[in-house]
Amino acid sequence: MTNDPIRVVVCGDxxxxxxxxxxxxxxxxxxxxxxxxxxxxTIPKEFSVSGASNPTIIVDTSADPxxxxxxxxxxxxxxxxxxxxxxxxTCERISLFWMPWFRSxxxxxxxxxxxxxxxxxxxxxAEHAIEDEMVPIxxxxxEIQSCIRCSAKDHYNVNEAFYLCQRAVTHPITPLFDSxxxxxxxxxxxxxxxxxxxxxxxxxxYLSDREFYLLQVKCFKKPLEPRELxxxxxxxxxxxxxxxxxxxxxxxGFIALNQLFAVKGRHETIWGILRAFHYTDSLSLADSxxxxxLDVPENSNVELSxxxxxxxxxxxxxxxxxxxxxxxxxxxxxxxxxxxxxxNLWQEFNFPxxxxxxxxxxxxxxxxxxxxxxxxxxxxxxxxxxxALLGFENSQLHNINTPxxxxxxxxxxxxxALKVTKPRKRRNPRxxxxxxxxxxxxxxxxFVVGSRGSxxxxxxxAFLNRPFSEDYSPTIRPVTVVNSVEVHGGKQCYLxxxxxxxxxxxxxxxxxxxDNCDVLCLTYDSSDPDSFAYLVDLRKRFPLLDxxxxxxxxxxxxxxxxxxxxxxxxxxYTRELRMPVxxxxxxxxxxxxxxxxxxxAESARVPGPATPxxxxxxxxxxxxxxxxxxxxxGTVAITASWIWRSYLxxxxx
Numbered sequence: 001m002t003n004d005p006i007r008v009v010v011c012g013d014x015x016x017x018x019x020x021x022x023x024x025x026x027x028x029x030x031x032x033x034x035x036x037x038x039x040x041x042t043i044p045k046e047f048s049v050s051g052a053s054n055p056t057i058i059v060d061t062s063a064d065p066x067x068x069x070x071x072x073x074x075x076x077x078x079x080x081x082x083x084x085x086x087x088x089x090t091c092e093r094i095s096l097f098w099m100p101w102f103r104s105x106x107x108x109x110x111x112x113x114x115x116x117x118x119x120x121x122x123x124x125x126a127e128h129a130i131e132d133e134m135v136p137i138x139x140x141x142x143e144i145q146s147c148i149r150c151s152a153k154d155h156y157n158v159n160e161a162f163y164l165c166q167r168a169v170t171h172p173i174t175p176l177f178d179s180x181x182x183x184x185x186x187x188x189x190x191x192x193x194x195x196x197x198x199x200x201x202x203x204x205x206y207l208s209d210r211e212f213y214l215l216q217v218k219c220f221k222k223p224l225e226p227r228e229l230x231x232x233x234x235x236x237x238x239x240x241x242x243x244x245x246x247x248x249x250x251x252x253g254f255i256a257l258n259q260l261f262a263v264k265g266r267h268e269t270i271w272g273i274l275r276a277f278h279y280t281d282s283l284s285l286a287d288s289x290x291x292x293x294l295d296v297p298e299n300s301n302v303e304l305s306x307x308x309x310x311x312x313x314x315x316x317x318x319x320x321x322x323x324x325x326x327x328x329x330x331x332x333x334x335x336x337x338x339x340x341x342x343x344n345l346w347q348e349f350n351f352p353x354x355x356x357x358x359x360x361x362x363x364x365x366x367x368x369x370x371x372x373x374x375x376x377x378x379x380x381x382x383x384x385x386x387x388a389l390l391g392f393e394n395s396q397l398h399n400i401n402t403p404x405x406x407x408x409x410x411x412x413x414x415x416x417a418l419k420v421t422k423p424r425k426r427r428n429p430r431x432x433x434x435x436x437x438x439x440x441x442x443x444x445x446x447f448v449v450g451s452r453g454s455x456x457x458x459x460x461x462a463f464l465n466r467p468f469s470e471d472y473s474p475t476i477r478p479v480t481v482v483n484s485v486e487v488h489g490g491k492q493c494y495l496x497x498x499x500x501x502x503x504x505x506x507x508x509x510x511x512x513x514x515d516n517c518d519v520l521c522l523t524y525d526s527s528d529p530d531s532f533a534y535l536v537d538l539r540k541r542f543p544l545l546d547x548x549x550x551x552x553x554x555x556x557x558x559x560x561x562x563x564x565x566x567x568x569x570x571x572x573y574t575r576e577l578r579m580p581v582x583x584x585x586x587x588x589x590x591x592x593x594x595x596x597x598x599x600x601a602e603s604a605r606v607p608g609p610a611t612p613x614x615x616x617x618x619x620x621x622x623x624x625x626x627x628x629x630x631x632x633x634g635t636v637a638i639t640a641s642w643i644w645r646s647y648l649x650x651x652x653x
Contacts, residue, residue, distance in 0.1 A: 005042070006056045008165045009074050012084035013093055014063045017116040020152035021084065022058055025162050030153045037062045056166060072105060079169045080110050082161070083144075086117040091133050099141045110168035113137060113147040114161050119154045142180070145173050146265065171271040175283050177262040184259055187283040188270070194338040195277050196254045198391035203318055203334075206248035218394065219276040232257065278388075290385045292414050299424040299515070302380035303443050304373060308417030311392050316368050326362025339389040343382050345375055349480045356464055356483055366484055367464075373494040374482040377443040380418060387414050435549065435607040442493040444604035445516060447500060447507070450523030451534035455555035455587070456499045459523065462587040463497055463597065475501040485601045493601050497521070508542045518604035520550035521596075524570070526584060527559035533566045536573070549603045549610035552582035553596060558589065578613040 010018045019038050023031045026041060038060040045055045059078070061071050075081065083098060085091045094113065102109070113134055134147040146164045150157045173179075176188045184192075199207055199215045207215065209229060216224040233244045236253050239260065243253030261269045278289035296302055304312070319335040320327060327335065336342060342351060354374075356367030363371070376383040387393075393412050425436045448456045458468060460481045479499045486492050500507050507513045522538075524531040535552070539545055552574050554561075561584075564570060571581045583599065585592045603610035 004054065005079075006054050006166060006169045007059060007074075007077055007079045008056060008082050008162070009059045009061060009078035009080075010082045010084060011061055011071070011075070011098065012063065012086075013090045016084045016086040016090050017152050018084050019060055021082075021114070021116060021150060021158060021161070022060055024152040024155050024158045025058075028155065030155060054170075058162075075102070075105060075107060075109075078107075078109055080112065080165045082114060082165050083111050084114045084116050086115065086120075091115070091137075094137055095140060099137075099143070102143070109143065110172060110174070111141070111144045112161065112164045112168055113144050115147070115149045116152060118149040118156065119151040138179075142174075167268060171268040172281060173262070173267045175281060176267055176270055182263070184255065184262060188258075188274075189255060191274055191277075191279055191283050192255055192258055192270075193251060194389075195273060196251050197338045198277070198394060204247060206245065206250055207254060208248040212249065215273075219273045235260065285388070289414075290388045291381055292384065294380070294384075294415050294418065294420065296380075296420055297423045301421045301424075301441060301443070302376055302383075303419055303421060303441065304376050304383070305417055305419040307412070308372075308376075308383075308387070308392075309369060311387070311390075311417060312369060312372050313365065315390060316365050324358075324360070324362070326358045326360060326364050327368065328360070328362045332363070335390075338391070339386060343375065343386060345379055345382050346371065349374075354481050370482040370484055370494050373443050374480070374496050376418065377445065377494075377496065383418070384414055387417050392417055435547075435611070437606045437608065438604070441605075442491075443496065444493060444518040444601060445496045445498065446519045446521050446600055446604070447517050448497050448521045448523060449500065449504060449508070449535075449538065450555075451525070451528075451531050453528070454523045454525045454531055454534075456523055458587045459521075459553075459555065459585075460497050460499055462593055463495075468587045475499050477501050478503055483597075485597045487598055487601050487605070493605075495597060495601055495604075508538065508545065511544060514544050514548060517548055519600050519607075519610065520545065520548050521553060521600055522550050523553045523555050524564075524582075525556050526554035526561050527556050529562040529565045532564040532570050532573075536566055536568075546612045549607035550579070550612070551596070551599050551603050551610060552579070554582045554584045556586060557584035557592070558586035579610060 010022060012018050019034050019036065020030070022038055022041065023034050026043075040060075041058045043056045043058065059074050061067070061074055063071075081102065083094065085094055099111075102111070115133065138144045138147060145168045148157055148161050148164060150161050152158060176184060178185055195215075196207065199211055201211055202208075209226075212229060213224055216222070233249065236244050236249065236257060240253060240256045243250050243256055249257070258270050258273070261267060274283070278286045280286050294302070315335060316327065319331045321331060321334075322328075332342070346354070351371065352361075352363045352367070355371045356364050358364050372383065392414060421441045422439075424438070448459060450456050452474060453472070457475055457479070460479060462468065463483050464481055478501045480496060482494060482496045484492050485495045522535050524535055552570060554570065566573070568576065574581050580599075583592070583596050585596050587593065
């Protein structure tokens, strides 16, 4: 619902009592001898009969053929049509003229059908009015959402008719219920199933009394008395079988309960549930809920907060039904049930091969958290969406032992699961430019670069603890993997390694891509004499690389080491850049591998020592004139002091 006013346009033949109904509503009493057509009347939202959050404008109309253009104009602006008739003739006109005319205008508005002047109808005839007159019309025209008998003179059901008009806008039945078939529509059922999933905190397939209590409080801000819950269960048992047990109300029972609400015209109850879970009138989730506003300064990153990590840990534990420490395909399918499925970004990275798996091929908790860390770093809006879909905002309710109304209704914001890091800045001394040290980030991106066959793919697989394979196939498309690394001091961070494939040269010439890279892993095959020259050539071709911290790595160190065909050997080359010499690593050496990943993470955190330098530090050289000046001043001071002492001594003599 928007905050626009609800426009109720009152239509019907002359003499049916349209103006009298409006006057009776506003004055709360029948007023005779009123003007034929009343001006529009605004009813503030605080005086709304239905408690709508919008003000309501009631527009009276004339059926005079001379006023047809004005009537058409008002109908096109209407939110709902209050269609009034009185007597047999005007009732027939509903089907023969009014409803076909509305359709011919191309409007698709809810209609509330009202039989006015029921005080003139004998009581026996009145009892059959709805069944004989209104029900056939409602079956013929689906736009008619409800019908009611009124009397402006007796002030009978006038407020109720107005309430139905408001409710037709604020709580429309059309998206929820197929009155012809008598069933909830598929989109409504799907939404209710998601709500059941999120409310079933222990995922046992039933809403326990406590879970139903919390759902009631969330949706309607008031608790459900035990007696009322017992009545709900009794009603469900009388209408459906096997939907209520000692464990609670099943999913089918929850759907059946809402079906009863729809049949009995209590669709505002269904909307109360749907809107508490952020569903719009079209039964889609509100964008403001899926993607709340988050201010991210330029050069800042978004990561999971401790609350976000805790939520994903809880989800992992809850759905690891066999307690084997891994999520298998069936468990992942169950976990992602209230979502469109595994995120598209994960599919692009060939999940679950992008993160840590156990021997059975199931994703571990370490891999699960690493995958979400990478997702948040690369596309935090995807993480936002899935936090919303998986129920982050309401998850803390399940941990309340004795919830009060205030405690139970308090929702978390999706943004509570995220944190925005400080902007990445650069230091600019005279001798070089390099990135500042990082103190508030835990997720780092690393491009793995090197000549074909240098061992990049094997390095990525070793990072995920996968066994080494002798089979070689060139990497065409980029490959991205992620895992956690424990750096010096015991702090844990996440490292995203990306092998660029055939896009390597294009990426290395792209300023925006390089800005998002925290460290380069420059690899060469120590057993191939031509391998290191590729890295030397890269630095010449792409000067942007000199602004990024890097770690040189000599892979395949278990093989015979070869002299590199390069003007400078790797150790000399890196020393001239004032960088650490290459690490000699083999995927067969776990200790050396671990040290490499730690050095990559440390270089991302403290970029200065890993960033190339080409000449003497001018900052240090610039101190020499200052030191000489200080020395000169010191000499002058000493000389002056000696002269002063000599003068004093001669004076005393």
